Amino acid sequence: MDFSKVKGNLEALGYKVHEFGTAGEASAWIDGEIDGCTVGFGGSETLSAMGLYGILSAHNSVYSHHVPKDGMTTAELKAAACAADVYLSSVNGLSENGEIINIDGQGNRVSSILYGHRRVFLVIGENKIAPDFDRALWRARNIAGPLNARRLGRKTPCAVKADRCYDCKSPDRICRELAVLWECPMGADIDVVLIHEELGY
Numbered sequence: 001m002d003f004s005k006v007k008g009n010l011e012a013l014g015y016k017v018h019e020f021g022t023a024g025e026a027s028a029w030i031d032g033e034i035d036g037c038t039v040g041f042g043g044s045e046t047l048s049a050m051g052l053y054g055i056l057s058a059h060n061s062v063y064s065h066h067v068p069k070d071g072m073t074t075a076e077l078k079a080a081a082c083a084a085d086v087y088l089s090s091v092n093g094l095s096e097n098g099e100i101i102n103i104d105g106q107g108n109r110v111s112s113i114l115y116g117h118r119r120v121f122l123v124i125g126e127n128k129i130a131p132d133f134d135r136a137l138w139r140a141r142n143i144a145g146p147l148n149a150r151r152l153g154r155k156t157p158c159a160v161k162a163d164r165c166y167d168c169k170s171p172d173r174i175c176r177e178l179a180v181l182w183e184c185p186m187g188a189d190i191d192v193v194l195i196h197e198e199l200g201y
Contacts, residue, residue: 001126003194009098014184015192023050026195030121031055039063040081042089042109045151046123046200052088078108087117090200092144093136094129100181101140110179120190125199141165145175147201
């Protein structure tokens with residue numbers, strides 16, 4: 001995939017954009033950018049596949065509600081991640097025009113992307129990119145949502161086949177909030193890391 005169009009559009013919208021051929025190259029760069037900080041992780045198969053939690057833990061205090069830490073509860077880990085200096089996440093969809101789409105269950109991930117951290121890194125494999133907003137939103141709802149529901153063992157219609165969103169009313173539903181970044185939020189420092197590999201959902 002040629003990243004030139006989406007890279008140019010993201011830069012015009014106020015993001016700092018970095019392009020890497022492999023996840024390993026991206027991980028090494030991110031590791032060099034974050035040192036001696038508190039770091040929060042959003043739930044992300046992309047970040048997990050890249051091994052970034054372990055890499056950054058060597059010289060930072062890192063918090064993820066998916067990784068137990070010093071007897072902290074899940075709620076405490078989420079709160080620590082939300083209060084960290086730096087926050088890392090992926091996205092559920094990115095249009096070539098630069099619209100960034102995320103769907104969340106509790107809202108800790110989308111709220112942290114939007115506000116409150118000194119610096120935010122959004123790490124995105126090429127499979128997350130769609131030609132326009134409508135198809136990026138479709139991807140978030142019908143690909144990322146069902147696959148994540150299945151991964152988390154949720155009892156939702158979409159998790160059975162992981163084929164599409166059923167717009168269910170299940171108490172296990174993980175798609176409860178939608179956040180769209182039309183442009184980089186005012187005053188935010190967001191690095192978008194584009195990787196020429198398929199990563200995450």
